[in-house]
Amino acid sequence: MKEVLRFENVCMHYHSKQGETVALENVNFFVNEGEFVAIIGPSGCGKTTLLSLAAGLLTPTKGRVLTAGGSFGYMLQKDELFPWRTIEKNIFLPLEIKRTNTSETRARALALAEKYGLGQFLKNYPSSLSGGMRQRAALIRTLSVNPDVLLLDEPFSALDYQTRLSVCDDVYKIIREEKKTALLITHDISEAISVADRIFVLSRRPARVVSEHDILFPEAEPLKRRENKEFSRWFEILWKELNT
Amino acid sequence: MKKEMNYSPQHLAYLQGVKKKTAWVNAARFAILLLLLTLWELSARFEWINPFITSSPSRMLACIGDLYKNGTLFYHVGTTLWETLAGFFLAVGLGYGIALLLWWSETFRRISEPYFVVLNALPKIALGPLIIIWFGTGSKAIVFMTILIGLIVAILNMLGGFMETDENKILLLKSMGASKLQILTKLVIPSSLPNFISMLKINVGMAWIGSIMGEYIVSKAGIGYLIVYGGQVFKLDLVMSAVFILCILAAVMYAAVALLERLVIKNRK
Known part of the structure; x- marks a missing residue:
């Protein structure tokens, strides 16, 4: 299997007037093509730092971040749709930024939006959409430039519980159907179990990888996984690892 | 409006109530104005107060009529309006540009900070004599005063807006x-x-302060000039009329910005 991302002994230090903070210490993990990998860690353990490193927005203090050269798409906690743009214009935003805003790429993005049920909202402003629909629009925006790897930074944590379960299911299905590689970072154990093929557990700051688990379920969809009794077994294991 | 057909009687009653309340507020506003003007007029007419120093609505009307007849009304209004608008647009434009530069460069921002703090706190009118010497006694000096008063406020407000940009969106x-x-x-x-x-x-207000204050210090025409002149020759009718005209102009300019706001800001949350 082809590797699309690998962290090799990555250390990250932050400097401020108050002193030096070690966010990451010797972090090692990898993501294979087509995989859904989740990284879980306690709050404030440097998860966002990790994704910024993967996306190339930060350079590690020590160690190496290796990528297969593919492009990354970032999805944040909140949808961050621009309220002054219609859904359609929001979806075109990455095309404008990458200067690939042609009729072909626009048609491709619109086809995605249409396929995943945003067709009727294209001319609407984000304020008129529900939280779930907005997050879906954010995903389509990320997918509009056809990235190879999706980086998901707790993309459901701003939603209420009900919406969260269905949006998680939704996003999972879209990512699978579009055959994307995904790296999810979250503090929510059950979310990680419900979507991931493989889970890495991070320690408290300075964060290190404490363990790696292959998660296997007979049925892949998040909501069905949650019903399986394996689910609670995994939850217990991961919960213990997170709290030691 | 077609939707209204489907509303329940309770909701229609509620809407009716809202409408009534708005109408009542508007009526009360108008009534207070009318009451004050009538009271003012009557007290002047029956000399409960001395109309020589308080003027009266009818005397103001007559005064504005005189200004109109001798052809100077629009000359004075035009002069002040031109100075105000020129100062307003220059202050806003320059302020926006400088705020952009400050947003762009953190170093520039940090270096210039104390200068802005001092300039912001400085009462610009203290520079009056300098402005007269530098720019003479014409409209140029007044426009400069207007810019001076509006510029720093424009810069600081815009910079604040730029710096508030959501970090996550960046x-x-x-x-x-x-x-x-x-970005x-x-x-x-x-x-x-x-x-x-x-x-x-904010700068609508600043521009009027700038132009009127400028005209107080140095001018040969304009509404501020009329106020100062009227005060000096004890023509309080003229002073009151000029203030009245000023009120209307300022309100119209503010309304124009409010209209712009309604047109520009939609769908924001």
């Missing part, structure tokens, strides 16, 4: 590979539009 754009210029044009400028509008509102 991160999002960076993750798409956006350049600083793209500016796609995010910082559109997201600071409400700040721009509120800056315009």
